[in-house]
Structures are given as structure tokens and as C-alpha cells.
Amino acid sequence: MTEKATNGTLKAGFDQHLRETEGQVRRLEQVFDLIGEQPKGATCPAIEGIIKEANEVAGDIADKAVLDAALIASAQAVEHYEITRYGTLIAWANQLGRTDVAAILQETLNEEYATDDKLTDLATSRVNLTAEDAVSAQ
DSSP states (O other), X not given: OTTTOOSHHHHHHHHHHHHHHHHHHHHHHHHHHHXXXXXXXXXXXXXXXXXXXXXXHHHTOOOHHXXXXXXXXXXXXXXXXXXXXXXXXXXXXXXXXXXXXXXXXXXXXXXHHHHHHHHHHHIIIIIHHHHHHHHHTO
């Protein structure tokens, strides 16, 4: 998405979230250590579907301003999925008495909420308005 975005703030936000994601991976490794398990890579059909849809939508949009708005919508779809998953994992960890694990996962959930809020703010304050102007001008 970073490569396709044309809005500078959006590009920077995508880059920042990529760095956050690297930290989130380290936290997940920490969680696996705490529970005495080895992490295993797995594909997620839901996320793959969201990304596939985003790529298809992006391929159909010629106007860069409209593309940025669509990229934000796609990024938020990913964020919302991640928010549901982390929220569930936190609830399970708490239920199992693993508040140590829940606290680590909560850090990531907080970042996901913050990213979603930033995307909403960028969309509603700037990008969606620019996209609307571009569509109206056609």
C-alpha cells in the first residue's frame, strides 16, 4: 500500500505502521516464550482476502486522490480484523489467568486502535475531501 499511496501523510503512516508491526511480531514471540510454545508461520485466508480485494480495487482506480481514499478503507479493513483478533486473544488470556500475556497483547491492540484512529482522521480531514473534489471535477 505504501508504494501505491500518493498522499505523503498516508505514505508516512503506512511506513510507521510497518515498523510498529515489526515490534508487534517481537511481542508475539515474547508471548510464545511465556507460554512455552514455538511460533509457527501460518497464512490467514481472511487477511489474504482483504489484501486481494485491496489490490483489485486499487487496480480499478485511475485517479490518485480516489486511490488514496480506497487505500485507507482497505487498511482499515485490515486494522479492524486485527483489532478483533487481539481483543479475543486478550480476553482468552485473561480468562486463563495469563495477565502477563494479556498485557503484552494489549500494547499491540492499543497500537492497532491508534492506527485506525489516525487513518480515520486522515480520511475525514483530508483524503476523502480530495477524492470527492476529484470525482466532482470529472
